[in-house]
Amino acid sequence: TPTATSDAVKDDAVQESAFLKACRREPVPHTPVWFMRQAGRSLPEYRKVREGIGMLDSCMRPDLVTEITLQPVRRHHVDAAIFFSDIVVPLKAIGIDLDIKPGVGPVVEQPVRTRADLDRLRDLTPEDVTYVTEAIGMLTRELGPTPLIGFAGAPFTLASYLVEGGPSRTYENAKAMMYGDPELWADLLDRLADITAAFLKVQIEAGASAVQLFDSWAGALAPADYRRSVMPASAKVFRAVAGHGVPRIHFGVGTGELLGLLGEAGADVVGVDWRVPLDEAARRVGPGKALQGNLDPTVLFAGRDAVETKAQEVLDAAAGLEGHVFNLGHGVMPSTDPDALTRLVEYVHTRTAR
Ligand code: 1CP
Helix, strand or coil, X not given: CHHHHHHHHHHHHHHCCHHHHHHCCCCCCCCCECCCCCCCCCCHHHHHHHXXXXXXXXXXXXXXXXXXXXXXXXHHCCCCEECCCCCCHHHHHCXXXXXXXXXXXXXXXXXXCCHHHXXXXXXXXXXXXXXXXXXXXXXXXXXXXXXXXXXXXXXXXXXXXXXXXXXXXXXXXXXXHHHHCHHHHHHHHHHHHHHHHHHHHHHHHHXXXXXXXXXXXXXXXXXXXXXXXXHHHHHHHHHHCHHHCCCEEEECCCCHHHHHHHHHCCCCEEECCCCCCHHHHHHHHCCCCEEEEEECHHHHHCCHHXXXXXXXXXXXXXXXXXXXEEEECCCCCCCCCHHHHHHHHHHHHHHHCC
16 A cells, blocks of 8 residues: 555654664764653743643543654654653552652652552553553654654662652662562562563554663662663563664763663663763773763853863764764753754754765
């Protein structure tokens, strides 16, 4: 049918995109750019469509998810879209009583502290998240040649919210379980690995052409503890999606000491925050993996000259890499001037055009 033909042509264009080429460490026409949290409060058009709609409710509405995901692609001409959702959506979908409170973040009504609490975490099936499948179908039709990145929270970062009951700076309850009841902890992370893998598979099967595992808070761990108590669960997630042929990105904040392990867990692309320059990060990660990053998101508040100077430093440090996806070292901050982001995309594209 004509539809099947145009779908195949579009799939080829997606596969030939600068973003997927960089993830595969192939030569690129220019360094691809996208931004973590590129959709969201920095955009007035986002604030407008979200008016009066709760965060989790908006994640369950395919029309809104499609519109919000497309907004930064239209405005900034980034090289990839990231599915608009949240890391706690799969937990909500299996019936955990949680909400995303404005100005706070995810809040879990009954924190997971005991084996009985763990038993409340059932497996995720595609039927639990039909709105995700529907949104990604709509999105891939609208995106044309632009790849869509699916994502999920890694077991440790999800556990940090589930065990603490909300955002934390110290993760004392989660880490107390990790150090004090290693068996319960291992079972919790293994259960979360299955949920995360199932959530990523739904997104890949619906049309996502890369996935990112956010272990945002893994930087709180010493390497030996990460290796022993967290990496097995994250590695299970990466193994579960290995056969799908989509690049797998692994990202955390403050993970300078963990970069080698983030790669070893099974990633094709390792995300780097701004604390380690990309040439040094490449030495820590070792050969055979692309890197993503790593402009300090606060640089965007410093004015055009400073943004370009610091962006050029990132490009210079990445010059010897086989695969580089330009990004910030963490998410776009809500008060960022969106025009600064648009100009940054243009700067990177122009400076790296081959
Ligand atoms: O009402 C709102 O606008 C709430 C703000 C918000 C938004 C826009 C939250 C609450 N989540 C999101 C969307 C979101 N979350 C996206 C899609 C947007 C995009 O990237 O374009 C993504 C990828 C996430 C992932 C996410 N949620 C992470 C990992 C990424 C990261 O920044 O490290 C984490 C840790 C969360 C939890 C979360 N959800 C929301 C907040 C404010 C937080 C962080 C809370 C905390 O500080 O612990």
